[in-house]
Amino acid sequence: MREIYGLIKSQSPPHHFEFSDPFWVLITTVLSHRTKDEVTDASARALFERYRTAEALARADPEEVRQIIRRVGFSRVKAGRVIEVAKTVVGRFGGRVPSTLEELVTIPGVGRKTANVVLADAFGIPAIAVDTHVHRIANRIGWVSTKKPEETEEDLRRIVPEDLWLGFNPTLVEFGKHVCRPVGPKCGECKVSQYCEYYKKKVR
Ligand code: SF4
Numbered sequence: 018m019r020e021i022y023g024l025i026k027s028q029s030p031p032h033h034f035e036f037s038d039p040f041w042v043l044i045t046t047v048l049s050h051r052t053k054d055e056v057t058d059a060s061a062r063a064l065f066e067r068y069r070t071a072e073a074l075a076r077a078d079p080e081e082v083r084q085i086i087r088r089v090g091f092s093r094v095k096a097g098r099v100i101e102v103a104k105t106v107v108g109r110f111g112g113r114v115p116s117t118l119e120e121l122v123t124i125p126g127v128g129r130k131t132a133n134v135v136l137a138d139a140f141g142i143p144a145i146a147v148d149t150h151v152h153r154i155a156n157r158i159g160w161v162s163t164k165k166p167e168e169t170e171e172d173l174r175r176i177v178p179e180d181l182w183l184g185f186n187p188t189l190v191e192f193g194k195h196v197c198r199p200v201g202p203k204c205g206e207c208k209v210s211q212y213c214e215y216y217k218k219k220v221r
Contacts, residue, residue, distance in 0.1 A: 021158065022181055024208040025192045032187035035061055039114035039139035040071050040106060043124075044099050046131045052089045054194075060086040064099070071112050074103035098126040116140045129170060134186065143182035145173050150193030151186060157197060159214030 035058040036042050045061040052060075063085050068074040074082075083096035105124045106114055114135065115121055121132035133146035145151070147170040155161045161172040177185060196203050202215075210216040 018160070018176060019178060019181070021209055021212050022177075022185075022188075025154075026188050028196050028208055029188050029191035030195065032191050033058070034138060034187075036065070037139065039116075039135060040103075041065055042139040043102060043106075043114055043127070043131065043135050044074070046134045047099055047102060047126060048086060048089050048095055050095075051091070056088045060089050071103045071106045071114075074100060075107045077103075101125045102127065114139070116142065118144070129167060133170070137183055137186065141183065143179055145170055145177060145182050146186040147173065148186065148190065149199070150197075151189045153199060154189050154193055154197050157202070157213060157215035158209065159212075 033054075035045055041061065044064065045057060048061055048064075049057040064074070064082070067081075067085060068077060077100055079096050079100060082100060083092050086092050086095060086099075089095055102124055106112060109123075110120070116136065118129070118132050118136060121127055121135060122129060130146050130148055133144040136142040136144040137146060147155075147166040149166075151173075152163070152166045152169045155169050155173060156163060160176060161169050163169045163172060173185075193199070196207050197209075204210050204213070204216045204219065207213070207216070
């Protein structure tokens with residue numbers, strides 16, 4: 018596991034983090050669903066320029082927010098969602114994003130993946146966020162054999178040493194964007210191929 022992860026890391030460019038502030042990490046992650054990172058980051062930046070704080074976003078006009086984030090997928094739904102998140106953070110948590118998984122998942126629209134991203138990227142708390150990249154790669158390599166991301170998270174929490182949890186998601190996201198792509202994985206140049214179940218089946 019450790020050796021394979023090291024090989025993955027050696028092929029993954031550094032991940033770009035747009036924000037370190039917990040509230041904006043949370044908002045960026047809510048916006049990111051089914052949206053390219055560049056578009057998500059630009060939209061989150063534009064939102065931040067306009068509102069700056071959870072209090073300001075909580076009072077925002079949904080149509081104005083939708084206009085600002087119009088390039089992200091499902092912009093109408095996400096506009097409502099980020100305002101709702103802001104209202105909850107202000108109304109229930111005094112304007113501060115909570116730092117436990119149990120509290121984070123009580124915020125409307127926040128699931129385990131988003132909560133784990135916030136824990137790891139904003140608070141530096143070891144957590145494994147399973148998005149489509151992590152789910153796909155873990156199954157291809159054969160670390161897990163699962164249908165749902167929640168099952169993948171449960172299994173990975175058992176098999177990934179805890180000192181690797183921080184940075185695990187960003188490393189696999191970059192690996193998934195550049196090497197183990199959803200369509201057309203670059204198996205021929207991948208340093209992990211000798212350990213990878215998907216590759217072994219492919220060349221059999
Ligand atoms: Fe992904 Fe192919 Fe590398 Fe396996 S060998 S991890 S499928 S790129």
